[in-house]
Amino acid sequence: MTTATLAKTSLPCLICETKNAHEAVVCTSCGAPMALIQEAVIQDRDPCIVTVLGDSNVGKTVFLGMLLDMLSKRAEDYEAVPKGAYSVNLQHNVITHLSARQFPPKTAMEVDDWHWAYYQVSHRKYGSRIYDLVMPDMAGEAIAAEVANPKTFQVIRSLLEKSAGAILLVDGAMAAAGSPQPDFFALKLMSYLDGVVIRRKSERIKTPVAIVLSKGDHCPECFDDPRTFAQTNLNRLWNICETRFANFEVFAASVVGSLGYGTDGQETVIPYPLHVAPRGILEPYEWVLSKL
């Protein structure tokens, strides 16, 4: 049996700043891992939080897992050192599943089940600046719930308030197919972000936001000119970004090269990633880093 009360030596949560006992594994208030702040204390540097946002099933987990894996494999001469084994879980999970020609399981809404990655990132060629990056893999449903009814998931608001940059994933394939859903969701999200980050109404938000058109393998045309693609197919999103955000850029990305489809006994269509061909994964990240 374990029972404990808050110890005298307490640490504030990196995300919501709630005081927690030194031995706590997760924050009692928001559920974020306390390893984040413990690591930050060791580094004696303020970490940069880069938040990956997007609707449910847009591909946040795969994008983030692939990005971290590429960084740890020194893609484009980046050096990424995971701070704690927990940071590797996400990329491990994603790569393992993709290797088995499966998409990773859905991320649960429960904060406890989110993967948090804390990496020390630097570029081996240019400059010596080291970024302590914290990137959580949040559930799209939790983001949607928070956007629809603020304060449903306080951790998301706290995260965005503390975020130095954001990567917003929008389903490029759905947008290309004419669905208004990705545009509306992104519009809501940017409007929410506007409300969270804004200091003065007249000021435009300086937080860099990389808009990533995910599932680009379904609509290769989005790679040609992502900005024009967004202006055309995600016009509402484009307009709010232009009006309210000083630093935004549009990118296209895809992780899988081709997909196969099957069905289970209940007629659920199951997509199978036949091979992995990451494209446009690093660019949004590089751009965000350049704006920090």
Added chain:
Amino acid sequence: MSDATITCDQAIFTSLRGVMGEGYRIVAASRGLKTDEKQEITRNSPSHESLCGNDDAAVQPWAAAFYPLPTKRLCVAYSCLAGTEHTGRGGQRVYTHNVIFSAGDFARFSYNPFEVVRAMLQSGAAAPQLKPAAVLSELVLNLPDGGGEALCLTTPKTLAAEFRRFVLQRILHGEPVILDMDAAWMETAEIVLLGIPSSDRCKVSFSAGLRFATARRHRLQLLHDPKGIARARTAAQPVAFLDPTKDPVPSTPDTSWNRFVERHWARGDFSGLARRTNRPFPPLSPQDRERVAGLFNTIDSLAALSSYEVLCIVADAPRTKLDDYEDQLRGELVVEARKVLSQRVTRMRWSEAELFWRPAQELWRRSPADGEFAWPLLEAVLRIACFEDPVAAAETALDLTRDLPAWGRKERIEPILTEVLHRFAERASGVMQLHADRIAKLCDAWQRVRPDHPDVRRAVESCAACAASRTHPS
């Protein structure tokens, strides 16, 4: 189920693809649901892979949760699996049907969230609807039969008495507790809930069969944590994490309430426990709770006490006007004590019965209510005396002729006095030789209080005749 019904709001939380989005969210709800209620339901509802698995593959996992909403209404949630997850990314879809009702209606469900779950299952409302209308109608549920006391539960063997007492104690103190068990989450949750007074139950949020989540801040969580993830996450937090199969036995203070609940648990008497804890108590402080449990304990211990002790308990019961629920309990104690004494007194010997003549008589004189209780006992004692020792009966009965209380009605007293005197008159001559002085004194005493009573006169005459025969033997 009875014909009486309760109308509730409802909401379905699951993962569906719809025109407005996809993934886990409230996909359908009745119109009465408020925004902040939806927020709380979203926060508390289970999503992907959040049901605890069961070793028995044939048994489909399901879970239940109960929590108050910001509007003071209450929510009971029933979760189950409903096919594969629609994105095809593996795993099963978790489907949760939420029923929302007012705190007032909770009383009609016998303060038992599992009665709501049973009503949902019985009405078919819990069956997954994967193509629900966006706006649901209100849900009409039948009230439980037997006032929520017809329970068919068994105490899980894995939960030893010390553990369940510890859990109960923490919950009563408002401290969260997580119980790690590999099965029987619902039964355990219901059994623990029945040990909590009705007035406190709406504050005891719980989940049973759901995996641990920080956002679900329930006071009681029953789950299976085979990998120790939940235990690790709750480290250094003010929550007790308990695995009854591995953890050392915790110690619990010996309180009247614990003893009262444990007695029912140990006997498997859940209906009896429900009957007692389901009473519409006002909010009880720990002291109130101890007093109430003390009364229940006293009621249950009556059969094991000596008759004299039973009588003393009744005699010592406080006279001052207390809250209604305590008055009722005290009333029950008196009724039970009377039942016990009435059963016993008819089988008593005079040597035993005469011991509590005095306390019973004092009680009779104390108040009309006490008089009502004590009078049948006094009558019974006198009858025993009449049968075994009519002289003693006549001596004892003299007490009923002095300083009668206002409620000591003559029409009630006279018949038993007549019976006593009749037996005394019959027996006086027979025992005159042995107890001449005693009987003479007794006759004098009765002559002073009932000079015209025929049996008194008869006894006096017998006495005189006997005295004459002693003075002038034939």
